[in-house]
Amino acid sequence: MVEQTLYSITQFYPEIIVTVTLCVIIVADLLTKKESHTTGWILLGGFVLAGFTLLLQVGRNESVFFDMIAIDPFSLFFKLILLLAGIFVILFSVQSRELDQYMNRIGEYYMLLAGMMLGMMLMVSSTNLLMLFLAFELTSLSSYVLVGFTKHSKRSSESSMKYIIYGAVSSGVMLYGFSLLIGTTGAVDIYGINEALAAGTDQTLILNISVLMILVGMGFKIAVVPFHFWAPDIYEGAPISIAAILAVASKIAAFGLLIRFFSISFADAGGISATGAWQGVEGIHWNLLLGVMAALAMIVGNLTALRQDNIKRMLAYSSIAHAGYILMGVVILAAEGLTSVMIYLFIYLFMNLGAFYVAMLFSNKIGSESIEKYKGLGKRAPLQGVALTIFLVSLTGIPPTGGFVAKLYIFGAAVSAGWIWLVVIAGITTVISLFYYIRVVRNMYFYGSESGNDPLQFNVWSNVILLALLIPTLLLGIYFAPVLEFARNSIHLFGM
């Protein structure tokens, strides 16, 4: 027992480092002078260090802490992209003008960011339902506070209140689903649940209800229709750096959780087969249900985004649509589907963070998030204008950007698994999405400026970060073999 615990700790360094960083930030916040981002740089160092210790886990495929946490290629992939997203969000926050007014409390901001990252890293690796719920709540509780961090703003306060109400209800419903699932199967870890289901159960109705309830909680976190209604309000009210981490990291972590939970709990004895891993539960056709949810997310997200004026709100609806595209890969859940989901998530990280970043830079300078106010910005800020155009083109999925490769793999996997109607809907909605993405570009380039023609000044540092997001977005469109290889090697879940 002691050996197992001691060994587990050696496999737990990344999480331990993030936790220690959290504690260091609390102390450093007391010691350093206020009005500086020192704590942010400490957190950045912590994330980088955690990333390095993660690389020590390459090739491991085991379960630690008595089947609480899985250390496998799948969790490694997700933790790496989560840390990458976290690092970018810290770099965004350092430059955000929205947070200037709250500099005396900035230590709390980074502390909560560390807590959120810890929760997300545990979300993608936990294999025990209790652990899973605790990680879920750790992420949620930190993000409720972060959304309302700019507390003098009415919008921010309102969005944080809406977030905690919706979030608490959906996680409560999920917990009730867990309790029914635990009761009917008599196991608290997902391997035990799988064994119990394989042995057969006579409680099909309760089992189906419980899985539906669990889907409510997870669907809420990935913001997929019909659990999407919170996303636009929360993204609009939250500081842009927090909206970015919610749209990217929190969504990625929830997908990791969803994939691990469903593919291990409900896999048949053969593991992930060509047709997917949905044979475990009788009754509802789970892949059809998820397919319909994905289709609805694509339709509702893209159609509603058409008439938005606030860029954050538009990106929120676009992220709902993207959740639909990614869910398409989850529906298939065969090896090919999982690979395409991981490629999509990796590319989505760069293009969506990039779009939020340029929105933040513009908001810093012109003090507005309205797309109407973007008129003439293409000439006043050439690099930022071109970058935003490329990010939006990539989000649409037009070659030669990364978004095209991402969509290509997802669509290809869906076609070869026989989900033709889903691909048709996805194709049509992609064309629709072009309209609202291009509207931003049109405003930037084809209209004269209404508020002065002087060029906007950005410092070198902000351009470097912009290029760090822009170059991968472009590069992944033409040279993506390493990512493909990385994703192919990362689909191995422990216990499959």
Added chain:
Amino acid sequence: MIQWLAEPGLTHFLIVSAILFSLGLMAILSKRNVIMVLMGVELILNSANINMIAFSRFTDLGLDGQMIGLFVIIIAAAEAAVALAIVLNIYNRFRSINLDEISLLKG
């Protein structure tokens, strides 16, 4: 019927928890006061707790159920603390905690 009521078993507890869950959901959907909505959330969390502990007592789940119950109580307390802080801030901004009056964000 009397006999069934006199000997409480797993079913009784599950029925109570299902009723509690429905009441919580009712409160969330019908109440306009934020505090009442949060109380509905507490009902939902506690109904899940009753389930866990009933399963732990009447099936071979063992102590795991009790353990989860303990953790859920802590989570519920943390969530209530955060929620009340947010509601206090809402009151300072809007001078109201009625959900219908707090709607700047829509569309």
